[in-house]
Amino acid sequence: MSFSIPVGSRTLTPGGAYLLIAGPCMIESEAHCLGMAEKIAKRVAPYADQFLWVFKSSFDKANRSSGKSARGPGMEEGLAILDKVKREFGVPVLTDIHESYQAAPVAEVADILQIPAFLCRQTDLLLAAAKTGRIVNIKKGQFVAPHDMGKPVVKVREAGNAYGMITERGTSFGYNNLVVDYAGLHVMRRFGAPVIFDATHCVQLPGGLGDTSGGRREIAPYMAKAAAAFGVDGFFTEVHDNPDQALSDGPNQLNLELFEDLLPKLVAIREAAR
Template sequence: MILIAGPCVIESKEQIFKIAKYLKPYSEKYNFYFKASFDKANRTSLASFRGPGIDKGLEILNEVKEKFGYKLLTDVHETWQVKKAAEVVDVLQIPAFLCRQTDLLVEAAKTDKIVNIKKGQFMNPEDMKYSVLKVLETRGCREANYENSKKYGVWLTERGTTFGYGNLVVDMRSLVIMKNFAPVVFDATHSVQMPGGAGGKSSGKREYVAPLAKAAAAVGVDGFFFETHYNPDEALSDGPNMITPQELQNILKDIDCINKCKEN
């Protein structure tokens, strides 16, 4: 099972290493990727914390790789960031708001890294096939299906769909639909986000992370994405929808149980 975990954004080297240490047990049990963003370019307000930037951020992530041996995942927002990030990380993540950006997808596809495309909050899951194809065709493959995407390193991540103003819902059918095109990861923490719900920044309801994750496990996905922080209420980005390492441990126990039942 793919497991992506880590904080929303790099706040400091101390913060990153503290969270990375908490997550060590999972790197030995799952196909684990440590996630953190060097820049959050789509914050609601200009005053919101964005991160240390690409150079300092990648330097810190590289130190995490050297110390813990983790595979790494980070976001890229612009084409010029792709080559730099690919020198350090193992997965290039295309943010949900940019999932149709052809130049960004093609530039990521030109690397030898896995490309994780987050489904836009505004997207029909059926149409994510065409985002996948932009990567596959750049890599020499002309048919978007699960096996081809697995072979050529393309993932899709579900993170909820806009439902009115300031709210997201998860249509579990999207997990089944998108699995026709690529391995699917369920982003349980962003799926409980409430965009713009805290007056100039996003809010969220982390009490729904566990139920949604268990529902996704029952439907059947290839992996899970959990933004994790030792003190979510003091986090500088996405605090209301992040979970603690202890909460992550409890959720993963339930997911493992569901997966074991399905195998039997």
């Protein structure tokens, strides 16, 4: 497997520094985003040579269990906040897009455009993201087999973009539950694209609390450590300073203590696996 993907001032390569996508699920406010970026930056700093950190937060959570749930500030305000994070902390940023028309304006700020799991087969959305020239992070649908994730990657490449990535986030298992097929990580590596492990969405319980999703944040670090042993290229972790009060995905977001404790363990497992 071979890839070389420029991310900010650094490059993601096989066996190089982990890609670390970390930030709050939703942009709750400018102050919260900037505060979270500062707190995450402090915790990543001791391992800067081991992790290539990308700040993540969504300007719109279009897929919610209930129509009454908070969705975020919207594209214009959200991009302004992400741009401020990017400039003040010198960190690349990632955010989701849900509609093809969003790709171009979002690409003016975001270094990585993320395709939500439920939309990973939407051809027009993939092509629009690819044509911006930005990195395209394709979340694996909960309904998609690992061996079928090569098809979205090919769509991005055929649009002239060599910077597609795949993120595993679990597979639907009955009602309100997800499981991870770790063997699927090995399968997806064959497509020649970075394989990222979503440690927080894989422990989500979709719709498990009725109007909202539940989650088991306490097992997210264990899921991430298992993925490290399998040799993934990076990790996706949603992090919040008070996840029980978060406006979105609180039950599966890591608190700062869990996040800080996880980083050196991921590094140690990788070294042991080598």
